[in-house]
Amino acid sequence: MQRNEKLFPLDNVGNALWEMLNSGDDLTIEREFEFSTIFSSQDQALKFGQLLLENNQKLSFCPYEGDDKLPWEITAYPFMSASYENIAAYQELLMTSATPFSGQYDGWYCVDASKT
Numbered sequence: 001m002q003r004n005e006k007l008f009p010l011d012n013v014g015n016a017l018w019e020m021l022n023s024g025d026d027l028t029i030e031r032e033f034e035f036s037t038i039f040s041s042q043d044q045a046l047k048f049g050q051l052l053l054e055n056n057q058k059l060s061f062c063p064y065e066g067d068d069k070l071p072w073e074i075t076a077y078p079f080m081s082a083s084y085e086n087i088a089a090y091q092e093l094l095m096t097s098a099t100p101f102s103g104q105y106d107g108w109y110c111v112d113a114s115k116t
Helices: 012-022 040-054 086-101
Strands: 031-039 059-063 073-076 104-110
Touching: 012 073, 012 104, 031 040, 040 073, 040 086, 040 104, 086 104
Parallel strands: none
Antiparallel strands: 031 073, 031 104, 059 073
């Protein structure tokens, strides 16, 4: 199969989706994603979490051990299909929304929807 760079651009999101498609994942099936943002203070993380909750977002809050300077993590769990547009837009929304709270976007994850 030849890669359509409009659907799967040559960046981290496009590469991940291309790998998912090639492994047999049906990207059109909606599933829960995990988008993580990390913070230097518990207070800032909680304020960001409150913003997400006010916008009806499912989330979790926990300590983060991957970076001593950013020890708090908020993970949002949107339910959507695995399209470049959906992932890039949600990622951008989190990065923009986390900036006033000194948050740093830390990545996304989802399971193969065809195996659930």
